[in-house]
Amino acid sequence: MKYVYPAIFEEENGKYYVRVPDLSGCCTTGEDLQDAIEMARDAVEMWLCIAEDRGEEIPAPTLNLRAEQGFVSLIDADTTLYRKMTDNRAVKKTLTIPSWLNAKAELAGVNFSQLLQEALVRKLNIK
Numbered sequence: 001m002k003y004v005y006p007a008i009f010e011e012e013n014g015k016y017y018v019r020v021p022d023l024s025g026c027c028t029t030g031e032d033l034q035d036a037i038e039m040a041r042d043a044v045e046m047w048l049c050i051a052e053d054r055g056e057e058i059p060a061p062t063l064n065l066r067a068e069q070g071f072v073s074l075i076d077a078d079t080t081l082y083r084k085m086t087d088n089r090a091v092k093k094t095l096t097i098p099s100w101l102n103a104k105a106e107l108a109g110v111n112f113s114q115l116l117q118e119a120l121v122r123k124l125n126i127k
């Protein structure tokens with residue numbers, strides 16, 4: 001599901017503190033504005049996924065929210081995408097490599113799954 005909620009951003013000593021008033025207890029911080037926006041999206045998506053899983057009513061967003069301090073920005077959230085990106089279940093993949101390479105790797109005791117995971121993390125610059 002896709003959602004949009006307003007969030008209040010307040011800067012203090014270079015860090016940004018973010019809260020989403022429509023989602024009780026949904027707040028986060030960021031080292032800079034970009035990080036705060038990413039963290040806010042993550043917090044909103046996590047909050048909404050938990051509410052969906054529990055069958056709780058999802059609050060409607062307050063579209064005319066004002067901030068006494070800081071500023072208001074809209075945060076978009078996609079719980080379907082969030083679930084895919086945070087799902088740690090193993091997925092079976094079939095791949096093809098030359099026979100000679102397979103033989104050498106097996107003799108060396110290479111864990112193909114672990115090696116592929118490490119290579120993908122490196123290739124995609126995932127930290």
